[in-house]
Amino acid sequence: MLFNSLQFLIFFPIAILVYYACPKKARYIWLLICSYYFYMSWNPEYALLILASTVITYVGSLIIGSEGVSNKPDKKRKAVLVAVLLSNLFILGFFKYSGLLIDSVVYVFGKIGVYLTKPTFDIILPVGISFYTFQALSYSIDVYKGEFKPEKNFFKYALFVSFFPQLVAGPIERSKNLLGQIQKVHEIKFNIEKVYHGLLTMLWGFFLKMVIADRLSILVDGVYARFYIYGGVELLFTALAFTIQLYCDFASYSTIAIGAAEVLGFTLMENFDAPHLSMSIKEFWRRWHISLSSWFKDYLYIPMGGSRVKKSRRYFNLMVTFLVSGLWHGASWNYVIWGGIHGLYQIIGEMLMPIRNKIRSILGLEEDCATVKVLRTAMTFLLVALALVVFRAPNMSQAISFLKRIVMDFDPWILFTGGVYELGLDRPEMNIAFCAVALMVVADVIKYKKRITIVDAVLKKDWLFQVVSVTALLLVVFIFGVYGPAFDAQAFIYFQF
Amino acid sequence: MKKKILYGLALVLAITISFTAFHKVFSFKYGEGIYNFKAYRELPKDSLDLLLIGSSHAFEDINPAILWEDDGIAAFDLCGEFQPMWNSYYNLQEALKYQTPKLVLLEGYTLTLDLEYSEPERIIKNTYGLKPSVNRIKSNQVSTPKGEHLSYLLEYIQYHNRYNAIEAEDFKKYKDNEKKYKGWKGFGNNFEVMEFPDYEPVINDGTRGDIPDKQEEYYIKIIEMCQERNIPLLITVSPYAGYTMKEMAIHNTAADIAASYGVPFVNYNEYTKEMGFDGMTDAADTGHLSAAGSAKLTHFMAPYFLENYEWEDHTGDPKYESWDKDAHYYNNQMIDHKLGEITDTDEYAEELTKLNDDFIFVVYAYSEDWSSDLIVQYMDLLADKGLNLYGDEKAMVYEDGEVTLASPHKEGYFYSKRFDGKELLIDEEGIFFDRINYGKVKNGINITIYDKITGEVADAVGITPFGIER
Numbered sequence: 001m002l003f004n005s006l007q008f009l010i011f012f013p014i015a016i017l018v019y020y021a022c023p024k025k026a027r028y029i030w031l032l033i034c035s036y037y038f039y040m041s042w043n044p045e046y047a048l049l050i051l052a053s054t055v056i057t058y059v060g061s062l063i064i065g066s067e068g069v070s071n072k073p074d075k076k077r078k079a080v081l082v083a084v085l086l087s088n089l090f091i092l093g094f095f096k097y098s099g100l101l102i103d104s105v106v107y108v109f110g111k112i113g114v115y116l117t118k119p120t121f122d123i124i125l126p127v128g129i130s131f132y133t134f135q136a137l138s139y140s141i142d143v144y145k146g147e148f149k150p151e152k153n154f155f156k157y158a159l160f161v162s163f164f165p166q167l168v169a170g171p172i173e174r175s176k177n178l179l180g181q182i183q184k185v186h187e188i189k190f191n192i193e194k195v196y197h198g199l200l201t202m203l204w205g206f207f208l209k210m211v212i213a214d215r216l217s218i219l220v221d222g223v224y225a226r227f228y229i230y231g232g233v234e235l236l237f238t239a240l241a242f243t244i245q246l247y248c249d250f251a252s253y254s255t256i257a258i259g260a261a262e263v264l265g266f267t268l269m270e271n272f273d274a275p276h277l278s279m280s281i282k283e284f285w286r287r288w289h290i291s292l293s294s295w296f297k298d299y300l301y302i303p304m305g306g307s308r309v310k311k312s313r314r315y316f317n318l319m320v321t322f323l324v325s326g327l328w329h330g331a332s333w334n335y336v337i338w339g340g341i342h343g344l345y346q347i348i349g350e351m352l353m354p355i356r357n358k359i360r361s362i363l364g365l366e367e368d369c370a371t372v373k374v375l376r377t378a379m380t381f382l383l384v385a386l387a388l389v390v391f392r393a394p395n396m397s398q399a400i401s402f403l404k405r406i407v408m409d410f411d412p413w414i415l416f417t418g419g420v421y422e423l424g425l426d427r428p429e430m431n432i433a434f435c436a437v438a439l440m441v442v443a444d445v446i447k448y449k450k451r452i453t454i455v456d457a458v459l460k461k462d463w464l465f466q467v468v469s470v471t472a473l474l475l476v477v478f479i480f481g482v483y484g485p486a487f488d489a490q491a492f493i494y495f496q497f
Numbered sequence: 498m499k500k501k502i503l504y505g506l507a508l509v510l511a512i513t514i515s516f517t518a519f520h521k522v523f524s525f526k527y528g529e530g531i532y533n534f535k536a537y538r539e540l541p542k543d544s545l546d547l548l549l550i551g552s553s554h555a556f557e558d559i560n561p562a563i564l565w566e567d568d569g570i571a572a573f574d575l576c577g578e579f580q581p582m583w584n585s586y587y588n589l590q591e592a593l594k595y596q597t598p599k600l601v602l603l604e605g606y607t608l609t610l611d612l613e614y615s616e617p618e619r620i621i622k623n624t625y626g627l628k629p630s631v632n633r634i635k636s637n638q639v640s641t642p643k644g645e646h647l648s649y650l651l652e653y654i655q656y657h658n659r660y661n662a663i664e665a666e667d668f669k670k671y672k673d674n675e676k677k678y679k680g681w682k683g684f685g686n687n688f689e690v691m692e693f694p695d696y697e698p699v700i701n702d703g704t705r706g707d708i709p710d711k712q713e714e715y716y717i718k719i720i721e722m723c724q725e726r727n728i729p730l731l732i733t734v735s736p737y738a739g740y741t742m743k744e745m746a747i748h749n750t751a752a753d754i755a756a757s758y759g760v761p762f763v764n765y766n767e768y769t770k771e772m773g774f775d776g777m778t779d780a781a782d783t784g785h786l787s788a789a790g791s792a793k794l795t796h797f798m799a800p801y802f803l804e805n806y807e808w809e810d811h812t813g814d815p816k817y818e819s820w821d822k823d824a825h826y827y828n829n830q831m832i833d834h835k836l837g838e839i840t841d842t843d844e845y846a847e848e849l850t851k852l853n854d855d856f857i858f859v860v861y862a863y864s865e866d867w868s869s870d871l872i873v874q875y876m877d878l879l880a881d882k883g884l885n886l887y888g889d890e891k892a893m894v895y896e897d898g899e900v901t902l903a904s905p906h907k908e909g910y911f912y913s914k915r916f917d918g919k920e921l922l923i924d925e926e927g928i929f930f931d932r933i934n935y936g937k938v939k940n941g942i943n944i945t946i947y948d949k950i951t952g953e954v955a956d957a958v959g960i961t962p963f964g965i966e967r
Binding site for chain 2: 463466478
């Protein structure tokens with residue numbers, strides 16, 4: 001069930017009404033039913049996988065955290081943790097990466113002259129498997145570390161793993177935050193202001209998804225399908241468009257999830273913090289997909305030694321973290337390479353720091369002057385966009401050709417001859433996209449500078465401004481949203497991860 | 498608390514107003530299927546004699562204006578493009594909430610269409626005319642593919658992306674032609690003509706063909722519904738040039754079914770000789786009749802109606818003013834069309850003199866010399882016909898028997914006046930109705946005729962020594 005579907009439009013109000021109307025002690029049961037219904041609407045069989053993951057981590061964590069042993073790590077607890085991690089990673093690996101593994105083995109053997117027949121499996125990738133697996137794993141690790149007591153109520157724990165607003169595309173929640181709130185779900189009171197705030201947050205999410213992401217996807221999909229007929233500037237424009245599309249697509253899911261949870265009285269962690277205004281790749285990763293970045297930081301980078309090690313070891317830790325992060329995104333070497341590029345960006349960026357500082361001092365520019373800030377932001381955005389070509393292209397050879405054409409087939413005249421209106425979106429559609437992106441940029445600048453969301457910024461204004469803004473945004477989503485007969489419902493890109 | 502309530506009310510009000518306006522502007526404004534239902538609901542209570550249902554083979558072929566003027570039958574074409582039987586069934590059920598006609602005529606062309614669902618645009622045209630009701634829901638359910646029911650029922654999903662197609666007419670009460678749709682009886686006059694010099698009627702050899710299941714199911718439901726309600730039903734098939742043996746076989750089966758219920762079935766494809774169908778003038782295309790053809794069919798059908806059913810005399814009854822209005826519209830539309838067909842300057846002058854006060858016309862001489870031979874000749878010709886438009890000005894407007902001369906205004910134009918919300922403006926550049934220049938020539942006389950009844954420019958020509966230019 002997509003957020004931007006009619007089913008959700010019916011499901012969500014019913015979920016909310018019953019949630020607030022039913023006895024408070026039964027709320028978590030109702031939310032669990034809703035969550036499983038939500039997940040099973042894609043494919044009922046998926047429920048078995050999430051249930052398996054839930055049972056394994058629930059039982060394992062109960063053993064790990066059982067009284068008397070929780071304070072001193074011992075072999076038994078470690079073995080159980082390893083078993084929990086491996087079994088979950090096996091499920092994830094089997095459903096997500098077996099195809100990649102087989103393809104790679106066949107490819108490597110083919111290179112040495114041994115031609116293998118590829119076995120055919122009918123494995124469907126369950127939506128959101130990477131998200132809930134990581135969420136469940138973080139719980140087990142937290143219990144192992146003694147940072148969280150194991151939850152004894154299976155249903156409450158099952159709700160933590162399957163909480164429908166963030167189930168299939170995050171934010172990847174931590175037990176401390178979400179499970180803590182689930183344990184006190186009976187204390188949540190109906191708060192009209194919070195509900196309103198949640199609904200407005202969802203509305204903003206729908207704007208990002210339906211007006212921007214799904215509109216740009218028409219352009220991006222069309223150009224990527226036949227990129228070889230386009231010139232460099234057109235392809236660069238498309239690469240930038242995909243960067244915005246991906247951001248709006250993914251951020252919109254998190255925003256709707258955060259809003260939906262807020263309507264239910266929950267507070268989810270922030271997942272995006274104006275990432276494209278970052279002035280370095282390092283900063284970008286502090287602001288992009290925060291819940292995943294922090295997951296990798298807490299459960300991979302720091303356990304490997306983090307930054308408090310020799311420089312070479314630090315670079316190694318960084319590369320490993322980004323390569324694994326890339327692999328998390330998808331079962332293709334493209335994603336691994338994309339992760340590697342981001343690791344290299346950071347290492348090279350750090351290595352070039354003295355040279356960059358020198359150039360700046362020769363030019364007489366302070367580090368915090370406007371020109372340097374704008375240049376750094378633009379350069380970071382460009383680097384992210386170029387790396388995403390590898391992420392978006394169907395394979396590496398096409399990604400390389402795409403990037404080559406950007407450099408070798410320079411056609412700046414298309415900026416003056418209206419060529420951008422011939423990339424799949426006509427002039428009115430493109431103008432709508434431009435205006436919507438401009439509004440998104442305003443929202444991000446407010447977030448970056450004032451540390452508040454666009455919704456909070458609007459709600460701080462006078463009542464008339466609020467009423468007009470909310471009504472206008474609602475109309476914009478209804479009119480300019482990409483939905484209905486002319487378009488298929490666009491799935492959120494991150495569902496596949 | 499009070500502030501919060503007021504805030505909530507303001508928000509609800511703003512959203513309601515915005516979305517009402519959004520609906521008004523964006524919603525579909527098709528004539529057949531949507532405006533006809535609107536006009537139908539506005540009919541005076543229990544005024545309808547004959548309800549025509551079916552597809553374009555009814556609303557382009559059977560003319561209520563002729564039935565009204567010639568036979569005093571108050572008929573209405575409540576039809577939709579390519580309307581399948583299931584839509585006819587629910588439309589009829591809904592229609593019978595408002596009127597109890599003395600006869601329901603079902604045109605049976607779509608019995609031959611083997612389809613499970615119509616194309617999206619036709620689904621819209623055949624369901625959106627119904628007001629929110631159980632019939633609307635059921636019609637939607639049966640008309641739309643599984644999984645798409647809700648996306649058609651919630652109309653905005655279908656029309657929200659019309660933002661690229663919105664035009665000034667979308668902001669008006671009736672799109673395209675308010676004059677036509679106010680009091681409209683659902684008929685669509687088709688002025689196209691496709692010539693079929695080798696047309697031969699299909700001979701009924703008595704073979705039977707299968708009616709597609711879904712069409713048959715609702716065909717029978719229509720028959721049974723009319724019988725349950727004691728409303729006489731007549732099933733007809735309008736003639737058309739492209740009629741095939743296969744279609745006739747299906748219609749033969751349909752006739753059998755009708756006969757088994759005691760319902761009369763007339764396939765007019767078997768009577769094209771009797772009605773005088775002319776393949777050169779009476780077909781608009783392979784499937785429809787032209788304006789001339791539909792008039793022939795309607796005249797041919799009328800005696801059957803009169804002989805076989807009971808009709809009341811509506812003479813002088815104010816309830817039937819809208820039928821007068823509709824017939825008036827139809828007659829003027831025919832005059833407009835006739836004007837548009839004339840290619841001879843003398844004949845044109847002749848017709849101009851016959852025009853009554855329904856018409857406003859503008860004569861605008863574009864010539865270096867107002868008294869040039871051409872102008873003099875044509876003005877003399879008009880004067881001979883009794884239309885004396887002589888004056889010193891280059892342009893003149895003839896309205897209600899009076900000539901207004903157009904002389905330069907201080908703002909630069911010669912003449913400006915609004916008719917029916919449209920501005921007639923004459924300046925050096927030409928004759929403009931709603932900013933469209935109807936001036937045709939710069940070396941002769943431009944004549945633009947506006948029909949107040951149809952609300953349209955009936956014709957615009959340029960008269961030059963070489964004849965008429967359009």
